[in-house]
Amino acid sequence: MRPFSLSVLTLVASSLAAPVLSDGHSSKALEAAAKARNANMSMIGYHMGVLGSMAKGEAPYDAALATAAAENLQAGAAMSRIVLYLEGSEQGAVAGSRAKAEIWSDSAGFEAQAIAFETAAAAMVTAAGTDLEALRGQMQALGGTCGDCHKPYRGPRN
Structure with missing residues (x-):
């Protein structure tokens, strides 16, 4: 029996590695992260x-x-970004993604914006159940954190 040549092994290895993209994530994992x-x-x-x-x-x-809506909002805001924002799942790399590459190139800025949103969402839980004026006041603060993150880190609809 004749041993495999290096070129055959290289071809096999490269075809097996092809679905693995940025940071070792498969294209399937990147698509799943974007969908989630x-x-x-x-x-x-x-x-x-x-x-x-x-x-x-x-x-x-x-x-x-x-209060129920605010609690659900808070839970969504608190979801771990490490599994939702896999590097390589940016707009243009994964169908349906609007995540800009700046999420990863400016990860400290992105994290700061995400924490600001989490903080505003937590404050909404209290405000939402207090009265309409408290809800209105916190809604303005909460909405501001959305725009502050979407402008630098979310791409346009395609």
């Missing part, structure tokens, strides 16, 4: 909408509903 991130952002947006409709007077203020 998008789902988390959709849930955050849904709960922001519940709170926002009350703040704008489009829906009646309901302390129990507002």
Whole structure:
């Protein structure tokens, strides 16, 4: 039996390694992370909408509903970014991703914005159940943290 040549071994090794991308993550893992991130952002947006409709007077203020929405919002904000933001899952690299490469090139800035959002979401839990004026006041602060992160770290819709 003749031994494999180096070129055959190289070909086999490179074909096995091809699905592995940035930081050792497979393309499947990067796509899954982007999908999970998008789902988390959709849930955050849904709960922001519940709170926002009350703040704008489009829906009646309901302390129990507002508190529940704020608690869910807080849970979404607190999700570990290490699994949602895999390097290599940026816009242009993974279908459906709007994450800009700046998330990883400016990871300290991104983390600071994420912590600001978590803090504002935690404060919303208290404000939401207090009264309509407290909810409105915290809604403005919370919404500001969204824009502060989306501007530098979220790409346009494609």
